[in-house]
Amino acid sequence: MLILKLKLTGSILVLFSTSLMGYIYGKSYKERLENLIYLENCIKLLETEIIYGANPLPEAFMNVYNKGNKKVSYIFRLIIEKLNKDRECTIFDSFLSVGDTMKNELNFKNEDIEMFMTLGRSIGSSDRTDQEKNFKLILTQIKTLEDEARIEKDKNEKMFKNLGFLAGLAIVVILI
Amino acid sequence: MENNEIAIFNYLLEYLDPEISDILYKIPDNKKANIEEIRIRNEKPLMISGEAKDYYVSSKGQLSKYEKEGFVVRGEQLNKTFQIISNYSIYAFEEEIRNGFITLRGGHRVGIAGKTVYNSKGVETIRNISSLNIRIAREKIGISDRIMKYIIKYPNSIYNTLIVSPPQCGKTTLLRDIIRNISDGIPELNIRGMKVGVVDERSEIAGVYNGVPQKKVGMRTDILDGCLKSDGIIMLIRSMSPEVIATDELGGYEDIKAINEALKAGIKLISTVHGEDLEDILTKNGLGEIIERKIFERIIIMDNSQGVGTICDIIDGCTFKSIFY
Numbered sequence: 001m002l003i004l005k006l007k008l009t010g011s012i013l014v015l016f017s018t019s020l021m022g023y024i025y026g027k028s029y030k031e032r033l034e035n036l037i038y039l040e041n042c043i044k045l046l047e048t049e050i051i052y053g054a055n056p057l058p059e060a061f062m063n064v065y066n067k068g069n070k071k072v073s074y075i076f077r078l079i080i081e082k083l084n085k086d087r088e089c090t091i092f093d094s095f096l097s098v099g100d101t102m103k104n105e106l107n108f109k110n111e112d113i114e115m116f117m118t119l120g121r122s123i124g125s126s127d128r129t130d131q132e133k134n135f136k137l138i139l140t141q142i143k144t145l146e147d148e149a150r151i152e153k154d155k156n157e158k159m160f161k162n163l164g165f166l167a168g169l170a171i172v173v174i175l176i
Numbered sequence: 177m178e179n180n181e182i183a184i185f186n187y188l189l190e191y192l193d194p195e196i197s198d199i200l201y202k203i204p205d206n207k208k209a210n211i212e213e214i215r216i217r218n219e220k221p222l223m224i225s226g227e228a229k230d231y232y233v234s235s236k237g238q239l240s241k242y243e244k245e246g247f248v249v250r251g252e253q254l255n256k257t258f259q260i261i262s263n264y265s266i267y268a269f270e271e272e273i274r275n276g277f278i279t280l281r282g283g284h285r286v287g288i289a290g291k292t293v294y295n296s297k298g299v300e301t302i303r304n305i306s307s308l309n310i311r312i313a314r315e316k317i318g319i320s321d322r323i324m325k326y327i328i329k330y331p332n333s334i335y336n337t338l339i340v341s342p343p344q345c346g347k348t349t350l351l352r353d354i355i356r357n358i359s360d361g362i363p364e365l366n367i368r369g370m371k372v373g374v375v376d377e378r379s380e381i382a383g384v385y386n387g388v389p390q391k392k393v394g395m396r397t398d399i400l401d402g403c404l405k406s407d408g409i410i411m412l413i414r415s416m417s418p419e420v421i422a423t424d425e426l427g428g429y430e431d432i433k434a435i436n437e438a439l440k441a442g443i444k445l446i447s448t449v450h451g452e453d454l455e456d457i458l459t460k461n462g463l464g465e466i467i468e469r470k471i472f473e474r475i476i477i478m479d480n481s482q483g484v485g486t487i488c489d490i491i492d493g494c495t496f497k498s499i500f501y
Contacts, residue, residue, distance in 0.1 A: 054270075056263035083264070087194045090256070091264045124259075127301050128267045 007176060014175075015168040022164015029153040029160075031107040036149055038072035039112075040142045043119065046076070047135040050128070057091065057124050058084065075101060079120075095120025115141045181209040181314070188214075188284060188312060191261050193253040196222060202237025212344065212484075214310040218254050221246025228344070228480055258305050261286050266301075271402070274299050275378075283313040283383015283390040313383055315391050316346070319485060320353035324362060326490050326499065327354065327446075327474055331366055334358060334420060336439075336471055338493070339448040340457055341478035346485030347448040348380050348424055350478065352391055354446060355381070355422050359394020372397045373418030375408030381424055406430035413441050422446040432462040439471065453477055454491060470494045 042064050049060035058080050065077040075098045082094040089097075095117055102108045102116065115138065122134045185208045189197035192214075199222065200214065210226040217223075221243055222233045231239035232246030240246065261278055262269045272278045277287045287309035290302045329335050337354070341347045361369030376382050376399050382389035384401040393399070398416045400408040405423045409431075412418050421438050423431075426447045438445060451457040454475060458464040466472070475491040490500040 050265075050267055054268045056265040056268045058263060060265070087260075090259065124262075124264045124266060126266055127270045127273075131267050 011172040011176070014171050015165065018168030018171065019161070019164045022160045022162070022167070025164070026157040026160035028107045029149070029157050032109065032112070033146065033149040033153050035072050035106045035108060036112060036142060036146045038069040039116070040139065040146065042068040042073050042076060043135070043138060043142065047132075047139075050123075051132050051135070054128065072106060075106075091124055092117075092120045112145055115145060184282065184314075185209070185211060185312065187282065188280070188310065191257070191280060191286075191310075192216075193256040193260070196247075196249065196253055196257065199233060199235055199237050199247055200224075203233065203239065204237075207239060212312055212314070214312070216249050216254055216257060216308040216310070218251050218306045219248060222249050227484065254305060254308065257308060258288070261308070270301065273302055275402075276302070277378070279379040279383060279385060281385045281390065283315075283379070283385070285311045285313065285378070285380060287311065313380070313391070314349060315352070316349050316485065317353060317356070317392055319346075320350055320357055321362075323476065323487060323490065324354070324357050324365065324367075326476075327358075328362075328365060328367055329473075331368065332370070334370070334444050334446075335473035336445045336493075337447075337474040337476065338426075338457075338467075338472040339446075339476045339478065340451045340453065341448070342452060342480075343450060344484070345478045345480045347478060349485060350476070350487075351422060351424060351446065351448050352381050352393060355397060356392050356394040358420055358446075359396040369394070369396045370419040371417065372420045372422055373412035373416050374399045375403055375405050375412065375421065375423045376401050377403060377405050377408070377424065381422070404430075406434045409434035409438050413438060413443065418443060420444045420446060424448050425450065426463060429462045432466060435466065435471070445472075452479075454496065467493065 045064045045067050046060060049055050049063055053060070055063065061076040061080040065073045068076070078098050078101065079094045082097045083089065083091060099113050099117070102113050118141070119134070119138050123131070182205050186201065189200055192200065196216065211224050212226040213224065215223040215225065223230055223246070224233055224239070225231070231241065232243055234240050234245045235247040261280065266273065269278050273288060277285050279285055288302055288305060289307040290305040292302050293300045327334050327337050339347050339351055355372055355374060358370050359372045361367050372394060374381055374393065374397055376384065379401055381391070382393045382397070382399045382401070383391045384399055389399060398412070398418065400412060403411065405426070409421055409423065412421055421443050424447070426449045435445060449457055449463060451460070454477065458467060470493055472493040475493050476487060477489040477491065479486055479488055481488070487500070489498050491497065492499050
């Protein structure tokens with residue numbers, strides 16, 4: 001009787017944890033898509049700040065941080081803080097400094113970060129017409145990435161959830 | 177006073193590439209106070225100039241007359257400096273770059289030279305920056321005090337005044353202080369303050385930064401910053417009802433036309449012009465003519481024979497005789 005109880009608790013525990021793993025893994029796809037959309041909004045805000053407001057970058061970035069969704073917009077604050085703190089670094093360097101944060105905290109993939117770095121390479125370095133062109137390019141890129149993320153999410157989110165549960169079930173069956 | 181000048185210089189270093197600013201920081205304090213310009217040229221030695229002399233700056237911050245001791249500026253340092261000056265936002269300074277200079281907080285001006293790019297409307301931008309010239313704006317409050325008595329006509333009015341001097345002799349500094357005196361009024365001479373309109377085409381007189389004049393230009397002063405003189409004079413007459421209009425560097429026919437408008441409206445003028453002496457400016461197109469028409473009643477001639485800002489002579493514009501004593 002006791003053994004049966006133990007087995008049952010064990011099985012439930014295994015099932016629960018594998019499902020959770022599957023869920024978390026699946027969720028990262030959902031998060032990436034969400035964050036890409038937030039990031040797109042932030043970049044659009046930045047575009048307005050730069051093209052129509054002609055605000056200098058430190059001011060523009062802080063405005064984006066304040067107006068945008070804080071879940072993502074805090075990276076703009078980080079960039080400007082880095083730039084203010086370290087006089088040696090260029091704007092691109094300070095973009096690079098948030099690369100890891102984007103990967104670890106926001107579930108961005110390498111290609112998303114690469115896209116964002118392209119922005120860092122060109123931002124502020126030319127006149128408004130040129131900046132406008134850059135923004136157009138970046139916004140098309142981010143749209144493509146979003147579509148890609150959406151497809152992946154549809155495909156993988158459910159799969160990983162199911163996989164987690166099924167893997168747990170398999171372990172339970174084998175162990176019992 | 178001296179400490180203040182040094183503080184201004186050190187403050188400006190914030191705008192430079194860290195390596196260059198470290199070098200300039202090491203310049204002895206007694207030299208710092210007299211520096212007027214910092215010259216940064218691509219792959220050329222770093223230079224400073226002041227009091228009509230220029231020096232190479234060595235990597236230890238010593239001033240030298242020998243080229244080979246100078247610290248050679250690298251392209252990336254020049255670019256970094258330009259980035260800091262433009263706050264990493266070239267797009268925000270498009271108009272300024274088109275005009276060839278950026279005004280910093282404190283009214284200091286950074287001149288830019290490089291490859292200019294044209295579009296159908298004129299200069300579009302300057303790329304591949306090759307030289308930066310940082311002109312330190314020196315504010316000398318009180319330098320006009322002793323000549324105000326020549327400019328004041330009677331308590332509520334002044335003479336139309338023209339300041340003539342070669343470049344870098346302190347024209348603008350004198351003009352600014354005269355503006356301050358007129359605008360604030362001088363109780364000792366029983367002069368009440370007058371409304372002064374300033375057309376500050378090159379942001380040199382008031383050094384407006386983010387809408388706030390960085391120099392003392394008086395309480396009753398309205399400034400049209402970055403505005404062409406010819407447009408600005410007319411705009412001020414319409415909008416601000418000034419009693420006195422002050423501008424820098426009179427030149428073209430358009431300016432002269434605007435001046436005539438101002439005179440019609442009964443407004444007094446103060447201005448400056450590049451020139452050696454009276455004969456020199458009489459030969460200038462347009463300007464010579466209005467001097468012959470005796471529009472400017474006082475002409476102040478300056479040079480740097482006894483240091484920057486020496487006033488050589490003050491001429492009565494009607495009789496062309498010196499009244500300076």
